[in-house]
Amino acid sequence: xxxxxxxxxxxxxxxxxxxxxxxxxxxxxxxxxxxxxxxxxxxxxxxxxxxxxxxxxxxxxxxxxxxxxxxxxxxxxxxxxxxxxxxxxxxxxxxxxxxxxxxxxxxxxxxxxxxxxxxxxxxxxxxxxxxxxxxxxxxxxxxxxxxxxxxxxxxxxxx
Amino acid sequence: xxxxxxxxxxxxxxxxxxxxxxxxxxxxxxxxxxxxxxxxxxxxxxxxxxxxxxxxxxxxxxxxxxxxxxxxxxxxxxxxxxxxxxxxxxxxxxxxxxxxxxxxxxxxxxxxxxxxxxxxxxxxxxxxxxxxxxxxxxxxxxxxxxxxxxxxxxxxxxx
DNA sequence: CGTGAAACCAACATCTA
DNA sequence: TAGATGTTGGTTTCACG
Numbered sequence: 001x002x003x004x005x006x007x008x009x010x011x012x013x014x015x016x017x018x019x020x021x022x023x024x025x026x027x028x029x030x031x032x033x034x035x036x037x038x039x040x041x042x043x044x045x046x047x048x049x050x051x052x053x054x055x056x057x058x059x060x061x062x063x064x065x066x067x068x069x070x071x072x073x074x075x076x077x078x079x080x081x082x083x084x085x086x087x088x089x090x091x092x093x094x095x096x097x098x099x100x101x102x103x104x105x106x107x108x109x110x111x112x113x114x115x116x117x118x119x120x121x122x123x124x125x126x127x128x129x130x131x132x133x134x135x136x137x138x139x140x141x142x143x144x145x146x147x148x149x150x151x152x153x154x155x156x157x158x159x
Numbered sequence: 160x161x162x163x164x165x166x167x168x169x170x171x172x173x174x175x176x177x178x179x180x181x182x183x184x185x186x187x188x189x190x191x192x193x194x195x196x197x198x199x200x201x202x203x204x205x206x207x208x209x210x211x212x213x214x215x216x217x218x219x220x221x222x223x224x225x226x227x228x229x230x231x232x233x234x235x236x237x238x239x240x241x242x243x244x245x246x247x248x249x250x251x252x253x254x255x256x257x258x259x260x261x262x263x264x265x266x267x268x269x270x271x272x273x274x275x276x277x278x279x280x281x282x283x284x285x286x287x288x289x290x291x292x293x294x295x296x297x298x299x300x301x302x303x304x305x306x307x308x309x310x311x312x313x314x315x316x317x318x
Numbered sequence: 319c320g321t322g323a324a325a326c327c328a329a330c331a332t333c334t335a
Numbered sequence: 336t337a338g339a340t341g342t343t344g345g346t347t348t349c350a351c352g
Contacts, residue, residue, distance in 0.1 A: 001219060011220075014213035018177060021324070032341045037326075048219045054173035055209045055307060060160060061170070063309045068259055068266045085303045097304035100227055100297035107227045107297065111309055138259035138266065144244045145256035148214060148307060150270055154221045180349070196351075 001046055006031055007039060008152040011048070015149040018052040063093075063111040066140035067118060070104035071126070072133045080131050081105075087129070093121050104136075160205055165190055166198060167311040170207070174308040177211040222252075222270040225299035226277060229263035230285070231292045239290045240264075246288070252280050263295075 003011075009029040013020050022040070026033040043049045058064070073080060081099065088097040088108065096109040108125075112118035126132045162170075168188040172179050181199070185192040202208045217223070232239060240258065247256040247267065255268040267284075271277035285291045 003219060008220075011213070011215050015215055016210075016212060018211040018213040023324085034342075035340055038339085041326090046219075048216050050214045050216055051175075052177040052211055052213050053175060053306075053308065054170070054177040054211050056170050056174055056309065056311070057207050057209055058309055060162060060205075060207045061167075061309055061311050063311075066257070068257060085301075089304050092310035094304060095306055095309065098225070098227060098297075098299045099301035099303055100299050102295065102297035104297065106303075136261065138257075138261035138263065140257045140259050142244075142258035144258055144265075145248050145253060146307065147212075147254055148305065149212065150215060150217050150220055150222050150254065151251040152215070152220050154272070181351095182349085192350095200351095 001048070003048070006035075007043065007048075010036065010039060010043070011152045014049065015152070058111070062113045065112050065114065065118065066143060067108075067110045067112065068138040068140060069106075069108040069110060069122075070136045071106040071108060072103070072135065073105045074131045074133045076105060084129070084131070087125060091121070091125065093117075094125075160207070162207070165194075166202065166207075169195065169198060169202070170311045173208065174311070217270065221272045224271050224273065224277065225302060226267075226269045226271065227297040227299060228265075228267040228269060229295045230265040230267060231262070231294065232264045233290045233292045235264060243288070243290070246284060250280070250284065252276075253284075 006029050010025055013025060013028055020028075022033050022036050025031075025040075026036045029036065031039075040049070058066075071084075073084065084106065085097065085099070088094045088106070093112060094108055094110050096107075098107045099105065100107055110118070110121060112121055122135070122137075126135050165188050169184055172184060172187055179187075181192050181195050184190075184199075185195045188195065190198075199208070217225075230243075232243065243265065244256065244258070247253045247265070252271060253267055253269050255266075257266045258264065259266055269277070269280060271280055281294070281296075285294050
């Protein structure tokens with residue numbers, strides 16, 4: 001699967017605005033609409049473009065608080081890891097979960113309505129879990145930058 | 160701005176699949192297509208639905224590595240904070256940046272092609288910045304869960 | 319329910335490695 | 336020759352009023 005420069009150009013736009021029309025993309029990437037269409041189909045079929053999602057303003061919803069949690073497990077056995085991963089995936093309030101090197105084993109990004117709601121979440125995730133040694137919580141005061149957009153250019157010189 | 164249960168239903172679906180058709184949404188939310196359309200327009204106009212983006216497979220791009228970084232500043236003065244925030248926003252490889260309570264001041268989520276690329280990023284972000292006291296890096300071994308979708312239900316009982 | 323826009327798909331000529 | 340591109344046209348789906 002190779003991605004050429006035109007593909008990168010398309011992906012860059014779509015990562016910011018998935019509603020861009022084929023003609024928009026054609027203009028931006030200096031390709032014909034037909035070519036753009038073929039490329040998009042290929043990128044979707046190959047799973048490079050995985051899905052399209054709507055970004056919803058969190059403040060309007062009731063999930064006003066965000067948390068970063070560092071989790072340390074008692075034992076790092078693969079079955080224990082998988083158990084924890086599944087628990088994280090099952091929990092809607094866990095937005096993101098990363099298995100990492102370093103002092104912590106997992107980094108979680110969670111949302112909650114309020115402190116009480118968050119406390120119940122920690123109960124479900126940690127206190128009911130024998131294998132969690134400790135966890136450290138940081139409350140998010142400012143979501144300075146939020147996004148999943150990835151720089152698609154191999155290096156700065158190619159732009 | 161109040162969001163009723165039907166709105167929550169719509170948002171819930173759109174957060175996962177922004178390509179759902181109006182008829183799909185109408186069926187899922189037990190509303191008429193016309194009503195869905197009006198609600199969507201209102202949600203978009205009010206900025207509740209901010210934008211639609213494509214999720215791109217990171218592995219296909221060259222940003223194969225992810226990092227979680229805890230940053231501690233020397234002094235927490237507002238102008239220093241703003242300076243750091245701007246630097247994070249300017250840097251495309253910084254996907255997410257949170258200003259948090261606790262032992263660290265900022266939590267960053269970054270991507271890089273390789274270790275060398277990452278090292279250059281840390282140089283730009285930290286070594287050139289007088290105000291950064293220390294930073295701790297965790298390498299992401301497994302992106303167990305990645306998403307921005309937020310549970311839109313005020314509490315579990317309403318589902 | 320009608321209209322228009324845009325996505326989708328197929329066919330064909332062209333160009334190049 | 337094989338692969339990608341541009342052009343065109345026809346069909347269908349869907350958003351919008």
